[in-house]
Amino acid sequence: MxxxxxxxxxxxxxxxxxxxxxxxxxxxxxxxxxxxxxxxxxxxxxxxxxxxxxxxxxxxxxxxxxxxxxxxxxxxxxxxxxxxxxxxxxxxxxxxxxxxxxxxxxxxxxxxxxxxxxxxxxxxxxxxxxQTSLDAWSTALGADPDILADSLPLGDAGGVVGFVRDATGAPIVGAVVEPAEDGSAAVIRYVAADNSIVADATTETGIFIVIGAAQTGEDFNATMGGSTIATGTAGSTNAAVFTLIMNGG
Structure with a gap:
């Protein structure tokens, strides 16, 4: 092998x-x-x-x-x-x-x-x-009105952290991550270089966070300009943080 x-x-x-x-x-x-x-x-x-x-x-x-x-x-x-x-x-x-x-x-x-x-x-x-990253992201997400309080902190309350990258492993800027199926309860946010949170698309970090992913997993798409560049599956459970790496190049 x-x-x-x-x-x-x-x-x-x-x-x-x-x-x-x-x-x-x-x-x-x-x-x-x-x-x-x-x-x-x-x-x-x-x-x-x-x-x-x-x-x-x-x-x-x-x-x-x-x-x-x-x-x-x-x-x-x-x-x-x-x-x-x-x-x-x-x-x-x-x-x-x-x-x-x-x-x-x-x-x-x-x-x-x-x-x-x-x-x-x-x-x-x-x-x-x-842990320091999770703490910073949880604090920033706590100010987001669309994030329920019992969804935080990340890790203890579950959550998915993701990364959209190209073929060299570098972050992809401007990717939008969305649930593949209508009716998903997942909320997706993106991490900026200063650990602040934005709602539009991946920043220079390429990092995104999924709150409320189905425990047994659900599919997500990363798109740019309306075209899908990557897909992936992730679930969430308390007392762990799950990763979702999306290869867009």
Missing amino acids: CLIFTDVPLDATAVCGENPPITDAGCSTRITGTVSDFSTRAPVEGATMKAAGALNAITNPSGATALASGTSDAMGRIDAVTDVAVNQAIAIIALVEGPGGYLTATGLASPIMGSIYATGTGIHDLWLVP
């Missing part, structure tokens, strides 16, 4: 590596990736990653049963293998914790068939959202 540690920009150092072991129940899944600070996008050393089934992660994020776990190295890299073949509905999720960060959930992979998973994961960019 190809050992990929970053998706955007694509890992230029990827090499062939050993496949995970095969058991009577099937093949295990090898999880490779890089943990980055969500605000600075710098690699994070010493973060702990626990991979869990999506349903377990959204009902008990801090106590979810680990399918695999690992600690990021000096380059932010994680390399972990599930003990057994993964058999999970919906998806598997990376739950990342670290000093100064809030428990952050990022999707790793969806089943290739039924509830069966491939030997590797489809997503390799993992994230840790700094």
Whole structure:
């Protein structure tokens, strides 16, 4: 299998590596990736990653049963293998914790068939959202009349933090993120460089926040000039912040 540690920009150092072991129940899944600070996008050393089934992660994020776990190295890299073949509905999720960060959930992979998973994961960019960033954004959102008080603070009350980026990993300015389906209760706001909140479109940070996303997940589109440039799926639950990375280039 190809050992990929970053998706955007694509890992230029990827090499062939050993496949995970095969058991009577099937093949295990090898999880490779890089943990980055969500605000600075710098690699994070010493973060702990626990991979869990999506349903377990959204009902008990801090106590979810680990399918695999690992600690990021000096380059932010994680390399972990599930003990057994993964058999999970919906998806598997990376739950990342670290000093100064809030428990952050990022999707790793969806089943290739039924509830069966491939030997590797489809997503390799993992994230840790700094508590200071969540605090600043929660304070700014508290002044927004469209945001219900019980939707804050971010993290404790759930929420999704997202990033619209191009093929180099740079932020895309001017993207509008919207729920894909009519009738969604989600409210979307955008983060400026000074951590203030705007309602129109992504700023130079490329960061957006979704309040009120469905717990089991819903689809979102990022558009520019009326054309869709990226799509993604995210859900929300208390005691964790979920990420939604939208690749627009």
